[in-house]
Amino acid sequence: MSKTAEFRTCPTTGLKVNLAAERLIKANAVAAVVFLAIGGLFGLLVALTRWPAVHFLPADWFYLALTAHGLDVLLVWIIFFEMAVLYFASAVLLGCRIATPRWAWAGFGLMLSGALITNVTVLLGQSSVMFTSYVPLKAEPTFYLGIILFAVGALIGCFVFFGTLVVARQERTYEGSIPLVTFGALTAAIIAVFTIASGAIILIPTLLWSVGLVAHIDPILYKTIWWAMGHSSQQINVSAHVAVWYAIAAMVFGARPLSEKVSRMAFLMYILFLQLASAHHMLVEPGFSPEWKIFNTSYAMYLAVLGSMVHGLTVPGSIEAAQRSRGLTKGMFEWLRKAPWGNPAFSGMFMSLVFFGFIGGISGVVMGTEQINLIMHNTLYVPGHFHGTVVAGTTLAFMAITYLLIPLIFRRELAMQGVARWQPYVFGIGVAGISLFMMGAGTLGVSRRHWDMKFADAILPFDYPSAAELMMGLNGLFAVLAAVGGVMYVVVVVKSVFFGRKLAPDEKPSYPEVPPAAAVVAEHGSAKTLRIPGTTMLVAIFFLAFVLYYFVNWKYLSEVWPLS
Amino acid sequence: MAITPPSERIWWKEPIARVELIWIVIAFTWGLVMFFMMIYWHGAGEQNLSSEAYQIKAEVFAERTQAMIDEHTVRDESGFPVVHPPAGSDVYMMARLYQWSPILELEKDQTYRLHLSSLDVQHGFSLQPVNINVQVHPDYEMVMTIRPDQVGEYGVVCNEFCGLGHHLMVGKIYVVDREEQSDE
């Protein structure tokens, strides 16, 4: 732990940037993007296979590709990027040195080796068990080993983050409360510790079982604890991408939250009310009582949902307040119309916000309702829902902030700016499409994780309604669009990071434009102007859609066979 | 441009904006509505999944299913027995790699206690096009009371990935009018 940590001063924001932290952010972000490229390719292959007219991969390759897709994107891409976010939100925003950079690199090494081990294992075949690996399906031991190593690495990263907060406090690099973005990242890191602990509790015995040292693992117990990890990890993603929304709002508009207290309480809700949320993955499993299900899904979920609904108001509200204070006060929506739609950091962030709320958020609450789950469980509705949350929400938000990290942290000029300008739209619309069409096919009953919706080789014949095939064809088309958007992102990042023009030490990037007011991202304090009629209108529309869609699904439920 | 000194204020001492407060109240109330809706449905709704379940060994479940098959098989279809058990009785459907067996023939508007379990890995019971989906585990049997309310031929798709032949796993349930079928 050298006391002579090196810093540079950011010419745009005046922030003091620790060089060791900067190197770690770069490494984690680059690893993330590499795995997004690999995992995204598998996603495209999966979607092309589920397109009945194309039916691209043979069955064994399909299940292999689906396993790899889930692991590489949900686990590897997202968590590597989250490590970058943690180091950014601590060392950079607090202007301090990073605690124990050596440990941070050790964590990075473990994550990278774990990801490689699991990937190679999956590619060798024999481990096509999906990323959930429900027992008694059994994968090769190295499948579990790789995931465990990856998780240990991530845990180390979380502790480096906590350590950095302590360093900042001791060395007095900030006063008062930590900035909101750091607070959001702190939420994510705390949840991550809980998540990884649950993962260890279930995956270590499973590893031992796969080598024959443990005789039996109860399938329901496995699933309950697995989802204590699997669900909480989604709450990490939400915390992280909401923190990214606030960061982008601050860096593009100089926006401050409407009131610090509300935004922070909303983050705290995530910590307080997620622990029981694995329940909504257990709604149609044998033996759980209705009291247990109702208490756990609603107590745990609706208060965490409340947290998200609050951010849904405060994030656009803070942008509106900032824009109005700059004189864009005409009518309800001048602030939004005149927002920088050609800036990919903003357009990506705003689409992420809207799609996460309208597609991922509403469908998640509906599907997590005790009785309604019965008409959706394990249908394509489920991947439809979470491509709305974790792809249109988290992934798009992470893509958006990359466009700020390239000039500010990598210190390179953004390459291929015309491509970058359009990338969030292509990817966002593609992903919104696959989310909606998978949800549609799921409403018609189509199974998820299924190679052949026509059942050509089954002994007994069965056909889904023909509208379902149409849905899956459209899903394939939008998947191609999403994949094009993904390629655009990867190409822009690789070109900028490895071949882009280096910015001179005191040079301010010209695109995307970052105003000097961006420095508020590292500050604490609420907005002053608080007229936000436009945001109020958007929230009212959201609420109406939510209520209507919720009750429509009760109607659907009332039409199935009576059962008790 | 140096950082303007962060304000001295601490976040939990700050005021809340009015519009935020209103939204919090509305959103919280909506949460309560959704909470009570689930409870309400337990009283007023007809679709509430049973929580009746037992631990069971695969052999025992297979024996019970076989006993029903031996007693009530009415015909054969593509190698699967078609079983027409008496209305109101306990009926069994067994999941294993990669089939559902037997084929059940049920009477419209009669209730049955449907027992589901797996002999090997997890499977997903997905009754189509009704769209009832429940998870089927080894070592556990779930018992739910169902009342088919429409005559027809229904598919039972497996919707939990169970192995490389997952997509081959299709079963069937017939629902017939009571008069059509005379019990032997």
Ligand code: HEM
């Ligand atoms: C080009 C972009 C993408 C496309 C076209 C795509 C498409 C798909 C499709 C068609 C499925 C399969 C549904 C099924 O058969 O069950 C799927 C599953 C999945 N996707 Fe994506 N996806 C993309 C990006 C992502 C990203 C970025 C993430 C995560 C951040 C993600 C997470 C998942 C997960 C977790 C599954 C479930 C795997 C499983 O059931 O085991 N996808 N995706």
Ligand SMILES: [Cu+2]
């Ligand atoms: Cu199966």
Ligand SMILES: [Cu+2]
């Ligand atoms: Cu299956």
